[in-house]
Amino acid sequence: MEEELHQAALKGSVPALLELLRQHPHILNGTPSLSDTPLHVAAILGHSAFAAELLTRSPELASRLNLQGSSPLHLAAAKGCVEIVKSLVLVNADLGLVWDRDGLTPLHLGVIKGRVGVVAELARVRPEAARVLTQGGESGFHLCVKHHRFEVLKVLVGCVGKDDDFVNWRDGDGNTVLHVAVAKKQLEVINYLLDNTKIEVNAQNSNGFTALDVLSHSTRDLRDLEIKESLQYSGASKFIKKAPSVMFDQDTVQVPTTMQPLMSKRRSLRQLVFKPKQKEVDWLGRKRSSLMVVASLIATVAFQSAINPPGAVWQSDYLEDSNGNPVDKPHHAGQSVMADTEPSLYGLYMISNTLAFLSSLSIILLLVSGLPMKRRRWMWIQMVIMWVAITALTATYFIGLIFMTPQQQKGGYLYHVTQVSVLVWMALMGIVFFGNVVRAARWLLRKYGCMKKKPRDDSLDEDYDIDDL
Incomplete structure (x- = not known):
């Protein structure tokens, strides 16, 4: 009989x-406790007519809990069956306040699953259900933000009331719903809370962090600036403040309070004597990223230029004439047309293109090799290789342009302007390269004592000596 009843519940068959x-x-009275009743099965499968008939015949089934401590209302709320929820709370409205073994009420499950209709119905029947906390101390607002349920959050705010202070409830870590929303970068939720509730914008969690501190x-995120503007517009402020510090290599030295007035005189001079090393690391990181992008682009262009040279390739073999006699300039399909018609120009083209290709691949290899190449001198070497790649690619372009230009157009005005432009650009590259070579040579000479170091401006130390720190 129990098996037949279970099958009827699975099918939702009222006639059965x-x-x-x-x-x-009396078959319904014989259903063992601490197991799924037919009403549990109907609730999780959404058989509303079957559930209504069961409740009419045996209302006490609504209060039965299964092995997970879940009532039929828990399952119906998680499933989103509003009709079954209405039938169950009509029988026993207190079911909306019952925790399961995970410490969640039916309303909490509705929030987590994003069941707007279920949450609205449960809060309408028992308004205090919207204020029940999880056994972990979280409110329904916290669950809305953690599970990205913005529409449900608006329903809960409407049920609790926009002027109610319950929105400022703190979870086990002392976080309000605003702390959680800021941590998850939910800009829409943050703006809604600030505009439509009495959320405390400067509330502190267990670590003493305000929302702005969080x-x-x-x-870092693209939405940080908008979130910061929204919080500051609502009067948010930071509570955690760091003491001024001076960076020496990798060590941070905290500045005593008595020296802060003295150091304020030098703040405009190179920001407390030395720029933080983190800025240099950030600069190197940006350079590495830029080099990777440009090197990848150059390698792609050079590869395409090699397999698709100017004039393309022969489409068929040409070894004999129509009479079967060998031709003077035979060729095979897939070979470069430029190699047959302009062999010397083709040689220069392939040399410059190969140089650009291998130089760019060298940069990519150095960047992904994992070698400790994060100092400025290694970055300079990679920049030199990049200059070689760019110059070689420019030469490739110029040679290809010469080959593709018809003979009658080579004496024209536009052709000469193009030639001069390319030559001027390559001369500029040479000047930049020469300037950096001179700079590197001077650095090496200073390092090994062959040249005096650049004199230090004593006026910077008129207040105190850095060694005094």
């Missing part, structure tokens, strides 16, 4: 249920 009840009037300590 009525037939079983006719044959066995933003400043979180991972």
